[in-house]
Amino acid sequence: MKVVEETPYRFRIEREGAMRVPGIVFASHGLLPDVHGDKALVQVANVATLPGIVRASFAMPDVHWGYGFPIGGVAATDVEAGGVVSPGGVGFDISCGVRLLVAPDLDRVGLMPRLQAVMDRLDHAIPRGMGQKGVWRLLDRASLRRVLEGGARYAVEQGHGVPRDLDRCEDRGVLAGADGAAVGDRALERGLGQVGSLGSGNHFLEVQVVDQVYDAGTAARMGGLRQGSVCVMIHCGSRGLGHQVCTDHVRQMDKAMGRYGIVVPDRQLACTPVRSPEGEAYLAAMTAAANYGRANRQLLTEAVRRVLTAEVGTSLDLVYDISHNLAKLEVHDVDGRRRSLCVHRKGATRSLPPHHPDLPGDLAEVGQPVLIPGTMGTASYVLAGVADNPAFCSTAHGAGRVQSRHQAARGTSGRALRSQLETQGILVRGVSWRGLAEEKPEAYKDIDAVADISQRAGLARKVARLVPLGVVKG
């Protein structure tokens, strides 16, 4: 594999063999995965072989190895030119994403005396960990279907939230084209008892404080963010339902691929044309799972609001809710032509520029808020979309693992990690010691570098840096 530095923070994997386009990696020398030893770059090159892919197979600054596609990967295919959709390009946690809330009238100083009590209440109020738990326990499939087709909008219609929340959700809280009937029976079964739950792994709910502001005007317009503002960040996805949808459709596409004459270098890249029965079935089910993920974050929002209202008497305003595991049908200019594309973002955040028609009016001047969650002991970022993003309006989604879960847990005690975090003033409410150890900050890349390189590479610009005060984890 030949990798050349095109411009600062932009590396090109030369097209060779079956690659239809080059690979483009946005990174510093420090963040760039090892050209000889790291499987992530091989995956970037593999994705470049997909039928219909346009411009390049992109990797964000937090890229790392994943199932078929790298995590931190972006690939767009031309729908009218036989372009494919691939479940591996979305990932198992369909519509995994981040939601940021801000307390309009509470700062760090006001919260500190009540932080312990707030964390104890959240510990009780936030369902998490493996298995069947949730704010809602749906009794029948008809109501689950309303979640799948109505997303966060359905939750708000049921009284769980306020209409303004929807203005600050990607797609106003519901992605069109969902078909509850396209979701398999096993997926439905797994989804019934998990609506309004965090899950485990890197998912979290954090009470945070703004510790740095890079653009005060933008931070204010996004929702009154200023240094010292208390925030709540929720990072979770579509739980077992999304996982099962991915599993079902990878299997289906793996069997069907041959009929379309598609050959891929890795079976985990199983795909079929967007315009095929299998492609359309996957998109209908994926969209339903995405709506489940949005309803999930909406319900958790209401659970946190109840806690903060009761304990400190503050409300919470939604800054934004954005997915980082999704394939979307979008129109982009490619080589001077408007083209209908299937944009896969897997561990990559959509990042719309100012004045994009999909932004709510009050964000038109500043661009889309981009939410990048970090790790427990470090920081998270708010960025804003910029014009002329080279990667179909996408940027990084998190710190990006450098150690596997197994590596991270080996020789690390969850208890010791919690004590260390509490010494730093970060309260931890977990349910699994091993789960905690797997998420130690050292298992991840440097989030400050990821945000910085996202900005230097022209993917987004920094608005604010948030640090955790309390962590609720599965």
Add this chain to the structure above:
DNA sequence: ATGTAC
């Protein structure tokens, strides 16, 4: 990420 394999 995930009823951590069917």
